Structure formats: structure tokens, C-alpha cells
Amino acid sequence: MTTFxxxxxxxxxxxxxHPFTQMQEWLGEDPVIISRGDGHYLIDDQGQKYLDGVSSLWCNxxxxxxxxxxxxxxxxxxxIAHSTFLGLSHVPGIQLAQKLIExxxxxxxxxxxSDSGATAVEIALKMAVQYWQLKGEEKRTQIASLAESYHGDTVGSMSVGYSETFHRFHKSLLFxxxxxxxxxxxxxxxQMSEADALSAAIKEADEKLSANKNxxxxxxxxxxxxxxxxxxxxPVGYVRAxxxxxxxxxxxxxxxxxxxGFGRxxxxxxxxxxxxxxxxLCMAKGITGGYLPLAATLTSEEIFSAFLGDYKEFKTFFHGHTYTGNPLGCAVALANLAIFHRENVIENMQPRIAYLQKRLSQEFLALPHVSDVRQWGYMIGIELAQDRAGRKNYAPEKRTGRQVILAARQRGVMIRPLGDVVILMPPLSMAENELAILLDIxxxxILTVTGN
Ligand SMILES: Cc1ncc(COP(=O)(O)O)c(C=O)c1O
Known part of the structure; x- marks a missing residue:
């Protein structure tokens, strides 16, 4: 009998x-099909429950x-479900803007x-380039970014967050x-110490940016x-520098x-x-509590005011999307911010962050095939390596990270790796008892897949 x-x-x-998915592999597999959610659990069409260990792609x-x-x-x-923000305004869009600035x-x-992380970034880049044109500094057209960063999959955001694995076929399109x-x-x-690495990185940034300052x-x-x-x-200090x-x-x-952003x-x-x-400042993902696609690019009055002028000067920022500032997204974002405040979300996270830190350093970092554990709050990467001391990776075709997440899935935890880095990004409301289940599994x- 054919089931549903x-x-x-x-x-x-x-x-x-499906996005970021090798469809040949997918077509040979039985997919997990999510039909419901409940608290920190995802529930599939056959009633199987999974702890959501990556906040449904880092946004819940x-x-x-x-x-x-x-x-x-x-x-x-x-x-109303939707009304345009181009030349019109709406109630939740106005109220949310005030809260975001607060x-x-x-x-x-x-x-x-806008409506996604990638568009928030595109807007930031376009704003910056247009700002300098409007200020009369026409030579300032170049963008600088960090190596090994990711800013989204549209052409501008791929250019600034270039990844050889993800973007090499589109190199010809990028600036x-x-x-x-x-x-x-x-x-x-x-293999430098953290302090030496920080100094070296700051020194390089200073030299490169100063050399290209015009x-x-x-x-x-x-x-x-x-x-x-x-x-x-x-480390702290890098952003400030x-x-x-x-x-x-x-x-x-x-x-x-x-x-x-948003407490992560x-x-x-x-x-x-x-x-x-x-x-x-670009924000998306957690802005709606992980419910709807909404994003925002925030800037200063100084930058904003450079775009002001008579229409005939054509200083207008000609950028927009059909669903820019969608009212449903703005309404749920307002409710999201109210919960942050009412439930002391960030304060409540602090002892749980310490709990995660302790277990990650004592139990995970002690594993023979874990070469690094990186954590900021509820944002965690566990790097797997064949040879920990020599920082030698597993052969990519072994798909060690993927094997780990499949083993976790069998045990009732849904996570998604980045190569051989096991990612944990639980919802911020996940308390110690469920964090413990997540870490145990x-x-x-990891032990099952990498051996002891
Ligand atoms: C730092 C950062 N910027 C931008 C993006 C792109 O966001 P979106 O997938 O909503 O376009 C992501 C997505 O993971 C991200 O992590």
C-alpha cells in the first residue's frame, strides 16, 4: 500500500x-519531511520527533x-498580509523601526x-558605494572583506564572502x-597563540586598508x-581594532x-x-524569531542624509523588493522583541552558555578526533580532524561531518554540518535539560563515527 x-x-x-543539496544523493534517499513543530522539536510526517539543534538554519x-x-x-x-513599502508605509513597519533603533x-x-540576509548585505554594499559618490569621493568604489567569510548567495554577497567550494562556478560574475x-x-x-594571531591579523588589516585608503x-x-x-x-578586540x-x-x-544578531x-x-x-548593520534570521523572511539594514543619520536632495538631483537610493518590510514579518518581529524583554532571554542564557562552555572544553575537546571547538554563546563549531595534532583533515569524500549528523538524526537530533565542522546552534530558549540531550547525543x- 502506498502511504502518504x-x-x-x-x-x-x-x-x-533543494538548496545546497546534491540532488543525485537526495534522489536515492528517503527524505525527512517535516510536518509540525513543537517547542524545540521538529516532527516529521510519520510522527518522529527531532530536537532542533540548529534552530532551523540558525534563525529560530x-x-x-x-x-x-x-x-x-x-x-x-x-x-492585512501585505502592502508595499515603496512610497507607502504601514503600522508594524513603523513600530518595528522604532524598536530596532532602541x-x-x-x-x-x-x-x-528587505527580506533575507543576502539582500541586507547587498543593500549595505550599495548604500556604502553610493554614499561616497554622493559625497564627491568617486574613487572610493572598492569593498574589503575577510577571507573565509560568508555573506549570502546573491552576486554582491558572494563577491564579499567568496568560497571556492560554493562559488567557483560563478567567479566570472563577481567583483x-x-x-x-x-x-x-x-x-x-x-599554529600561533591566540594573542599573537590577533596581533598578526590586526597588523595585516592595518597595512592593507591603510595602503588602499583612498x-x-x-x-x-x-x-x-x-x-x-x-x-x-x-577574540574580543578584533572587531574594535x-x-x-x-x-x-x-x-x-x-x-x-x-x-x-538577536542574542546568538x-x-x-x-x-x-x-x-x-x-x-x-545588517540583520535577518532571528529578527522574526525565525518565523518569516524579513531583514533590515540599519545606518547612521550621517549616511542617510547624504541621499537627501531634490528629486532632480537623482540622489535617491533606488533599491527595493516586492516584499520589503512585509507587515506579517514586521508584526512577528515586534512580538519577538517583546519576548526578549519579557522573558529576560539574554540574561537566562548566561548560565547555560557557561554550561555549554564547560562540557565542550572538558568532553568534546578531549576527543582524539576533535581538533578545535569554537563557541560564542549559542553558536558552536566542533572541528573534526583525522590527525588532531597535525591539523590533518579527513579526506572530503569520507564525509565525516555528514556521517555524524546522520548518526545524530538516528538518535533524535537534527543538526547540519559545514564540511567536517559539526554545528550546534540551538534556539536561545533551549534550557539545560535539552542542551544536555543535544550534547550527549x-x-x-562523534565517538561512533570517528572511533575512540
Ligand atoms: C553572516 C551571514 N550573512 C548573510 C547570510 C545570508 O542570509 P540569507 O540566507 O537569509 O540570505 C547568512 C546566512 O547564513 C549569514 O550567516
């Missing part, structure tokens, strides 16, 4: 093309089916909405970028944790907090660890 699951599998295999904040978030969308749906680092005063080496390259690959419009980075490129962490180098060289400083690193925004305000899965 069989039917769904056939239709999926017949019609779909308070768990699934959070009543206040569900209600906010239903309430807004009773008013929680953002001081100095950011304007909100420009040239001045690349800065981040601290982890000196620490992990060149042509670089903006520098963009993910603060504290370079996420999708492999969960590479930076880069901020100062940019200020000194009149280079706009853009922070991409798409992954690190243990503060509302990662740049708070360094006491830094960027000129432009992942530990067991």
Missing part, C-alpha cells in the same frame, strides 16, 4: 530542487509554535528593510574585493564568529550580524562584546 509519506517522497523527488529563537508569535501573525493577518548600538538611526586575513587563519592554520568605500565583516564559512571565531582602522582611513565599517552570541548584537557601533555520534 511514499506519495510525498515521490512528489518531492519528482518536482523539487524561542522555539516552534510560540503562542505569542503565532498570535502576532494571526492578528496582523486579520488586518535596541541597536547607539548611533544607528535609520532602518531599511574584485580586497581580502583581509582573519585571526583564526594565524591561530589554527599557522579607494576602499567600505569594509564588511561578521563580528566574533565567521559562521557559514566554518564557524571561525575571533578593525573599527578603529576603518575610522582612521575614512572607510565605512559594515557589520553583518545576520547570524550573530550572548548579547543582543555581537558588536556589543567589543563596544562598537558600525556605520551600517552529538558526543555519542
Amino acid at each position: 509519506h511514499d506519495k510525498l517522497r515521490q512528489l518531492d523527488h519528482r518536482y523539487l530542487w 529563537v524561542h522555539g516552534h509554535r510560540k503562542k505569542e508569535l503565532d498570535d502576532a501573525i494571526k492578528d496582523q493577518l486579520d488586518r 535596541i541597536a548600538p547607539i548611533g544607528l538611526q535609520r532602518v531599511f528593510y 574584485a574585493v580586497l581580502r583581509i586575513t582573519p585571526p583564526h587563519v594565524f591561530r589554527y592554520y599557522r 579607494t576602499v568605500a567600505a569594509f564588511i565583516m561578521e563580528p566574533l564568529m565567521q559562521g557559514a564559512a566554518g564557524m571561525w571565531s575571533q 578593525l573599527r578603529e582602522i576603518c575610522r582612521r582611513n575614512k572607510i565605512l565599517f559594515i557589520l553583518d550580524e545576520v547570524a550573530t 552570541t550572548g548579547k543582543m548584537f555581537a558588536c556589543e562584546h567589543d563596544g562598537v557601533t558600525p556605520d551600517i 552529538v558526543l555519542d555520534s
Whole structure:
């Protein structure tokens, strides 16, 4: 008898093309088909429950089916689902902008909405380049970024976050970028101490950015944790140093907090660890509690005011998307921020972050095939290596990271690796008892796959 699951599998295999997925492999497998969520669990069409260990691609904040978030969308749906933000405004869009400015680092005063992390980044880059044209510094057109960063999959964001694995076929479409080496390259690959790696990275950034100070419009980075490129962490002090180098060289400083924003690193925004305000801040993912696609690019009044003028001067920022600032997204984002406040989310995370830290360093780092553990708050990368001391990776075709996540899945935990880096990004509301289950199962899965 053909079950409902069989039917769904056939239709999926017949019609779909999944992102970041080798479809030949997918077509040979029985897919997990999620049909419901409940708190920190995903439930598939056959009733199997999985602990959501990566917050449904790093965006879920308070768990699934959070009543206040569900209600906010239903309430807004009773008013209007969508109305354009081009030349019109709407109630939740205005209210959310005020709240975002209240929680953002001081100095950011304007909100420009879009609908994904990649568009938030594209907007930041376009804003920066246009700003300098409008200020009469026409040579400032270049962008600088960190090596081994990830900023999304549109053409501009691929250019600044270039990855050989992901983007090599599209190289011809990308613009040239001045690349800065981040601290982890000196620490992990060149085996320097953390302090020496930090100094070396700052020195290089200073030299490269100062040498190009008349042509670089903006520098963009993910603060504290370079996420999708492999969960590479930076020590406190790096973001602050880069901020100062940019200020000194009149280079706009853009922070991409798409992954690190909204509590992920243990503060509302990662740049708070360094006491830094960027000129432009990109946010998405957790902005709606992980419910709907909404993003925002925040900037200062100084940058905003450069775009003001008579229409005939054509200084307007000609950028927008059909669903820019979607009202349902704004309404759920407002409810998300209210929960942060009412439930003391960030305060409650602190002892749990310490719990994660303790177990990661005592139990995971002690494993013979774990070569590095990187953590900022609820953002964790566990690097697997064939030879820990020599930093020798497993052969890519062994797919060790994937084997670990399949072993975890069999044990009821849903995670997704980045190569051989096992990623843990639980919802911020996950308390110690469920974090313990997550860690126990992942530990067991790593041991099973890599041997002892
Ligand atoms: C730091 C960072 N920037 C941008 C993006 C792109 O976001 P989106 O997938 O919403 O386009 C991501 C996605 O993981 C990210 O981690």
C-alpha cells in the first residue's frame, strides 16, 4: 500500500530542487519531511520527533509554535498580509523601526528593510558605494572583506564572502574585493597563540586598508564568529581594532550580524562584546524569531542624509523588493522583541552558555578526533580532524561531518554540518535539560563515527 509519506517522497523527488543539496544523493534517499513543530522539536510526517539543534538554519529563537508569535501573525493577518513599502508605509513597519533603533548600538538611526540576509548585505554594499559618490569621493568604489567569510548567495554577497567550494562556478560574475586575513587563519592554520594571531591579523588589516585608503568605500565583516564559512571565531578586540582602522582611513565599517544578531552570541548584537557601533548593520534570521523572511539594514543619520536632495538631483537610493518590510514579518518581529524583554532571554542564557562552555572544553575537546571547538554563546563549531595534532583533515569524500549528523538524526537530533565542522546552534530558549540531550547525543555520534 502506498502511504502518504511514499506519495510525498515521490512528489518531492519528482518536482523539487533543494538548496545546497546534491540532488543525485537526495534522489536515492528517503527524505525527512517535516510536518509540525513543537517547542524545540521538529516532527516529521510519520510522527518522529527531532530536537532542533540548529534552530532551523540558525534563525529560530524561542522555539516552534510560540503562542505569542503565532498570535502576532494571526492578528496582523486579520488586518492585512501585505502592502508595499515603496512610497507607502504601514503600522508594524513603523513600530518595528522604532524598536530596532532602541535596541541597536547607539548611533544607528535609520532602518531599511528587505527580506533575507543576502539582500541586507547587498543593500549595505550599495548604500556604502553610493554614499561616497554622493559625497564627491568617486574613487572610493572598492569593498574589503575577510577571507573565509560568508555573506549570502546573491552576486554582491558572494563577491564579499567568496568560497571556492560554493562559488567557483560563478567567479566570472563577481567583483574584485580586497581580502583581509582573519585571526583564526594565524591561530589554527599557522599554529600561533591566540594573542599573537590577533596581533598578526590586526597588523595585516592595518597595512592593507591603510595602503588602499583612498579607494576602499567600505569594509564588511561578521563580528566574533565567521559562521557559514566554518564557524571561525575571533577574540574580543578584533572587531574594535578593525573599527578603529576603518575610522582612521575614512572607510565605512559594515557589520553583518545576520547570524550573530538577536542574542546568538550572548548579547543582543555581537558588536556589543567589543563596544562598537558600525556605520551600517545588517540583520535577518532571528529578527522574526525565525518565523518569516524579513531583514533590515540599519545606518547612521550621517549616511542617510547624504541621499537627501531634490528629486532632480537623482540622489535617491533606488533599491527595493516586492516584499520589503512585509507587515506579517514586521508584526512577528515586534512580538519577538517583546519576548526578549519579557522573558529576560539574554540574561537566562548566561548560565547555560557557561554550561555549554564547560562540557565542550572538558568532553568534546578531549576527543582524539576533535581538533578545535569554537563557541560564542549559542553558536558552536566542533572541528573534526583525522590527525588532531597535525591539523590533518579527513579526506572530503569520507564525509565525516555528514556521517555524524546522520548518526545524530538516528538518535533524535537534527543538526547540519559545514564540511567536517559539526554545528550546534540551538534556539536561545533551549534550557539545560535539552542542551544536555543535544550534547550527549552529538558526543555519542562523534565517538561512533570517528572511533575512540
Ligand atoms: C553572516 C551571514 N550573512 C548573510 C547570510 C545570508 O542570509 P540569507 O540566507 O537569509 O540570505 C547568512 C546566512 O547564513 C549569514 O550567516
